[in-house]
Amino acid sequence: MDWVIEAHDLKKVYKMGEIEVEALRGVSFKVKRGDIVAIMGPSGSGKSTLMNTMGCLDRPSSGEYILDGEPVAALNDDQLASIRNRKVGFVFQSFNLLARLTAIGNVELPLRYAGITEGRRDRAMEALKAVGLEDRMTHRPFELSGGQQQRVAIARALVNNPAIIMADEPTGNLDSKVGREIMNLLLNLNREWGTTLIIVTHDSAIAEQTHHVIRLRDGLLENGNDISTSIP
Amino acid sequence: MTLAQAFLEALESLAGNKMRSGLTVLGIVIGVAAVIAMLAIGNGAEQSITGSITSIGTNLLFVFRGNMQEGGPGGPRTVAFERPLTLADADALADPLAAPSVLMVAPALQTSGTITFGGESTSTTIMGVVPEESEISNLILTEGEFINEEHVLGYASVVVLGPETADNLFGHHDGVVGDTVRIEGQPFRVIGVLESRGGSMFGSQDNQAFVPFSTAQARLTGRKAHNEVDIITVQAISAEAVPTASEEISQILRQRHRTPIGEDDFTIFTQEQFLSTFSTITGILTIFLGGIAGISLLVGGIGIMNIMLVSVTERTREIGLRKALGARRRDILIQFLTESSVLSLVGGIIGILFGWLISFLVGWIATASGTAFTPIVGIDAVMLATLFSAAVGLFFGIYPANRAAALEPVEALRYE
Incomplete structure (x- = not known):
């Protein structure tokens, strides 16, 4: 099997002063390349912690996490940054575009940090075309609608051709019609580019469109540790 | 990036x-x-x-009365039985046998006074000088002539004005030769005007008036009795000879003033020291x-x-x-x-x-x-x-x- 994500017994402990809080208490699962996976769970369930770990923004306290064949638990900050740059695309609820930069400038950012100068503009243009914004390339975020801004963010997540895209409530700031459009765009991209999609969501309507659902409660998986095989 | x-x-x-x-x-x-x-x-x-x-001349040494170098924080040190510099001292320094490194000597009196012309009046530094002063101090005239030997011998009431002094009195500094000004109330005929030299360490060099040494001695200062002088300007024969000249001057003055070693009652400044x-x-x-x-x-x-x-x-x-x-x-x-x-x-x-x-x-x-x-x-x-x-x-x-x-x-x- 071609696993893009392998998590073995992930634990995360936060120290809040004297008290230790266990956000993840031993989570194991695998994700197949090209799958769409939803992460659901009430607040305080460890959802954010799991997402941060999967996106390589944070390291687990113990356990092993292998992303696209690379074990990341023991990497230092700069190595993690490099992994994020090459293997992870982020889509946030609040878009997180830089207001000073144009649409294409925002999409170029990950390429800049990858040290790519040649063909940078072309690759960014290609990504914008894939999200249907080729005619808005020189617009700044404040000149774009919410849906358009999220499309720019998706183009930015795509541009480095990552192994996974982490989408954190991607439709949370959009009305339902635009939200559906964005979901359809993500699903289409998954089909066309074959990018693995991890969606953190509260919305069960969105979860229904995915292949697998990871449900978290109190730092543990609700549906056992073998979600990758539990659903055909 | x-x-x-x-x-x-x-x-x-x-x-x-x-x-x-x-x-x-x-x-x-x-x-x-x-x-x-x-x-x-x-x-x-x-x-x-x-x-x-550097514009006041080259290879110059200035001899002042009193010991200014060994003074402590309270000002110049006073030496017992301090003697003033005199014309005779200046003459001794000009002796080529005793002081072979000395080229020229110019004793001078220095006082300040008020000069008037018509309704205008200005106060300025008045120097009583000998003809050598012109050569030693590089004085250049824009018109007229400098004080000569006859003026000194004849106690002539003549004056050479700095350009600024002339400006202050006449409103211009050309064509004033022949006019008569009053210094401390006494009439002096203007015989020359100096070229402008700009500012200097002691205020403006342009605001000065030169009168014959003898005239200054007799009419403007009350120090005729001892033939005192305020400053002796000495020109050494070359830049290298300045230290030797300084040594020769010290020896001559110590002998004449009979001062013990280390108790000089005069001070020599060289241009380099000033610099x-x-x-x-x-x-x-x-x-x-x-x-x-x-x-x-x-x-x-x-x-x-x-x-x-x-x-x-x-x-x-x-x-x-x-x-x-x-x-x-x-x-x-x-x-x-x-x-x-x-x-x-x-x-x-x-x-x-x-x-x-x-x-x-x-x-x-x-x-x-x-x-x-x-x-x-x-x-x-x-x-x-x-x-x-x-x-x-x-x-x-x-x-x-x-x-x-x-x-x-x-x-x-x-x-x-």
Whole structure:
């Protein structure tokens, strides 16, 4: 099997002063390349912690996490940054575009940090075309609608051709019609580019469109540790 | 990210908040302008003083009455049985056998007095001189002639005016030869006017009046009895002979005044001593002024640090996002350091131009008010200011940039 994500017994402990809080208490699962996976769970369930770990923004306290064949638990900050740059695309609820930069400038950012100068503009243009914004390339975020801004963010997540895209409530700031459009765009991209999609969501309507659902409660998986095989 | 990219991005980001960037830059502008202007004025002062000391003649030694060198903090030391310098002393110094290194000797009396012409009156330094004074002190006349031997022998009531003195009395300094002025109420005929020489260490050299030694002795000072003189100017035969001449003068005067060794009742200054004394003074002045200006540059630097800290806090989310997209610690560090350096470098460049303008204005005002004085903006000062301002930007940028680079991506992204 071609696993893009392998998590073995992930634990995360936060120290809040004297008290230790266990956000993840031993989570194991695998994700197949090209799958769409939803992460659901009430607040305080460890959802954010799991997402941060999967996106390589944070390291687990113990356990092993292998992303696209690379074990990341023991990497230092700069190595993690490099992994994020090459293997992870982020889509946030609040878009997180830089207001000073144009649409294409925002999409170029990950390429800049990858040290790519040649063909940078072309690759960014290609990504914008894939999200249907080729005619808005020189617009700044404040000149774009919410849906358009999220499309720019998706183009930015795509541009480095990552192994996974982490989408954190991607439709949370959009009305339902635009939200559906964005979901359809993500699903289409998954089909066309074959990018693995991890969606953190509260919305069960969105979860229904995915292949697998990871449900978290109190730092543990609700549906056992073998979600990758539990659903055909 | 290449440096050129970082630079462009820094400019973009700073342009995004023009008012704030402008005010921050202003702090550096003022600091650098102050440094440049102060150094220029200090250098100019040194040049002008050095110039005026060399313009009074070459290879000169000045002999004064009293011991000024061994004085303690209370002023010149008083020597028991101090004798004044006399005409006879001056004659002895002119003896080529006793003082072979001495070329020429010019004793002089110095007093201050009021000169009047018509309704105008001016107070000035009045020198009672011998004809040699003209040659020793490089006095050049724009019209008329200098005091000659006959004037001295005949106690002539004649005067040679400095150009500024002439201006003060007549409103101009040409065509005044032949007119009669009154010095301390006594009539003196103007026989010559000197060429302008600019400012000097003892005020303006242009505001002086020269009368024959004998006339000054008899009519303007009350020291006829002992043939006293105030200052003896001695010219050595060459620059190398100045120390020997100084030694010869000391020997002759010690013998004549019968002073024990180490208890000289006269003081010899050479031009070099004046030069080094004044360059020490102007050096201290320059450092002092530059130091004060440096403090304002420091304050400007703190302004940069302050604004960069605010900027880091404001852009916490941006930093988080950049890190999520793959920015390493170094990338963030460079981004913020570039911004602070660009701020201070731009401030430095504007400050240099501004400082230049200030020095130019100071020179212009000084010249317009009669003191020829040119501030000198040296390349070294410009380099220093550029380097220093860039260093200020880097130094005061390090702390905020480090803070930005050390942010945890998870925390930074969550920041509202």
